[in-house]
Amino acid sequence: MAMASDLVDIKADEARRLRRERIHHWLNRASGTLGVVGLGFLVPLLKIAAGDSPRHQFKVLWQQLFVPLIGIGAFLALWAIFAPQVQTSLGAIPGPAQVWSQTTNLYADHKAERAKEAQFYARQAERNAKLVAEGRAADVKHRSYTGKPTYIDQIFTSLKTVALGFIIATIFAVPLGIMCGLSKTVNGALNPLIQIFKPVSPLAWLPIVTMVVSALYVTPSEAFPKSLVISAVTVTLCSLWPTLINTSLGVASIDKDLLNVGRVLQLPTWRTVTKLILPSSLPLIFTGLRLSLGVGWMVLIAAEMLAQNPGLGKFVWDEFQNGSSQSLAKIMVAVLTIGVIGFLLDRLMYALQSAFTYSANR
DSSP states (O other), X not given: OHHHHHHHHHHHHHHHHHHHHHHHHHHHHHHHHHHHTTOTTHHHHHHHHTTOOHHHHHXXXXXXXXXXXXXXXXXXXXXXXXXXXXXXXXXXXXXXHHHHHHHHHHHHHHHHHHHHHHHHHHHHHHHHHHHHHTTOGGGOOOOOOOOOOOHHHHHHHHHHHHHHHHHHHHHHHHHHHHHHHHOHHHHHHHHHHHHHHTTOOHHHHHHHHHHHHHHHOOSXXXXXXXXXXXXXXXXXXXXXXXXXXXXXHHHHTSOHHHHHHHHHTTOOHHHHIIIIIHHHHHHHHHHHHHHHHHHHHHHHHHHHHHHTOTTHHHHHHHHHHHOOTTHHHXXXXXXXXXXXXXXXXXXXXXXXXXXXXXXXXX
């Protein structure tokens, strides 16, 4: 009986060990994904729950969670202490409490505006239904709601604009970068132009882009108004250079033996690019894409402010011109929003980079 009991205990211990190994294997695989999305601090907590040493995991948790929280808390404390001491023409610099208050007010304004829009369309539908019932279907009219854009609307307008400009930049930059990396002749021809146009400010591009787009884009569509296209093209002209340069560098640094293998196999150019060149240079291409997206987001805000095109930049400028007692707090809300969105866009590109260059990151 004792031997049978010992055998049962051994099997139970072995089952627990295997279960822990499976859990740890899953956690090790999940840690990369959680780290990409900024939730790496959850891994130590999950490992503690799985039976790991709390002492070691708390050290990791301290570095990944508590140290950043302490830094954010210290920043908020210094902001709350020193901001009211700085007096401007619009009053004292708002502290965290005032900024949070304006954040909630802006969101409340957005909900109120959406409620007005819903009521407008409900009244329109009711009126049109009444006309149809009276046999006056020819008098039915459908009008779009023309209320002012809210703060949330401005955010989505800026995101749409930067996405359009970034996509256009990528379409041009990646093929040109591949050609520059493969051909010294093409690189020699384009490199002087890259070095000349790369440092040009968006404020210099904007007047030229405005005139060119106004001349060529004579029948703008509702989905892509002229103001959006102007801002997007400005973003393109300022953000394509990091992708182009990094793509060229990534292609040029490919092992020559790999290209020789493609020649031996007599692969056509398209298959050589898609099967050999792109997979090998993806890490540097994504580095360029991340830099381009960051540059594009910064450029967009400046372009919207200068051209008064819809978006977060125009919101900041309008509040500056408004000069009310709440304007500074609203500008601070916009500044923090711009920073948070920039961080999230970078995380998004990093997640895509990790997904498409998985084998390289392991």
